[in-house]
Amino acid sequence: MHSLTAFQAYDLREYDRAADHAAAAATSLEARKHELWWDMACLRAECLLKLRRFSEAALIAEELLKELPAALELLRARAHALLAQCERGRGHLAEAVHHAREAVHAAAGLHSQSAxxxxxxxxxxxxxxxxxxxxxxxxxxHVLARLAETEPTSLTQGTAHAAIGNVAFLRGDHHEGAARHHRAAEILSATCDLAHWAEFNKSAAAARIRGGSIGPETARMLSRAELAYSATGRTKEDDLELALLRTLLLNEALEASGQAEDGSPRARIVERSRATSPQDPEGPD
Structure with missing residues (x-):
């Protein structure tokens, strides 16, 4: 029962409750260490990541790596991916890169697990x-783009296009970035997964702003992120990130207009940075 409740709570974004039930399920299964035990341990770590309790999640992922039989490469990939997210959350980028590379290496041998x-x-x-x-x-x-074309899972394919688009914008290739973001939006909006829709729009808006693209589409993406997070529930960190992105977008618009210092109409610039209000209907229902 604990395992079922854990999955249900996770789907409802009740991460504290999901983590508690996953821990209880893992404890009851620990002596046998069968597949469900690994699933519960991974689920608990993922919940702790969502709660930004990075150190606790890292301890679980490290334990998983120590306990894993050599043959379970899928779980090894998941554990390294979890550790990469933990280290990234703690600001340890060198360690995060190491674990992310290990996750790719482990996953590369899983021919039936392209996702x-x-x-x-x-x-x-x-x-x-x-x-x-x-x-x-x-x-x-380049590798991700080739794999994405053969991936049947829409959510994974959309995530791949989003990642490529983000890097393209940061490299200054706005045409490629816009094309990838457009494709990702088509796929992810159709999945009706608000959590992924929110994350995609937030990360895409951030990449565009950092890459110097401050046009109406960037503002629309930021507004869609705000709306989606309002529907799914926002953490304090989400609020801070969204507020920072809104401020950066406004500042970039002011600087680009050349009117930040001379008292010219700021209202028009503010309105342009908010080209779409948070009531924008685009996105999954």
Whole structure:
């Protein structure tokens, strides 16, 4: 029962409750260490990540790596991917890159698990991008692009296009970035998964702003992220990130207009940075 409740709570985004039930389920199964035990341990770590309790999640992922039989490469990939996210959350980018590479290496041998490889590659690209290693990130994007075309799972395919688009914008290739973001939006909006829709629009808006693209589509993406997070529930960190992105967008618009210092109409610039209100109906129902 604990395992079922844990999955249900996770789907409802009740991460504290999901983590508690996953821990209880794992404890009851620990002596046998069968597949459900690994699933519960991974689920608990993922819940703790969502709660930004990175150190606790890292301890679980490290325990998983110590306990894993050599043959379970899928779980090894998941554990390294979890550790990469933990280290990224703690600001340890070198360690995050190491674990992301290990996740890709483990997933590369799983011929029947292409989604795991795509997810691992997308995570590696995100960490390399954050570390400023854009050339290496772009090399992995070429691999990701080829894999994405053969991936039948819409959510994974959309995530891949989003990751490639983000790197393209940061490299200054706005045409490629816009094309990838458009494709990702088509796929992810059709999945009706608000959580992924929110994350996609937030990360895409951030990449566009950092890459110097401050047009109406960037503002629309930020507004869609705000709306989606309002529907799914926002953490304090989400609020801070969204507020920071809104401020950066406004500042970039003011600077680009050349009117930040001379008292010219700010209202028009503010309105342009908010080209779409948070009531924008685009996105999954």
């Amino acid at each position: 795991m490889l795509l997810d691992s590659l997308a995570a590696l690209i995100a960490v390399l991008t954050e570390a400023g290693e854009l050339d290496e990130a772009w090399e992995h994007c």
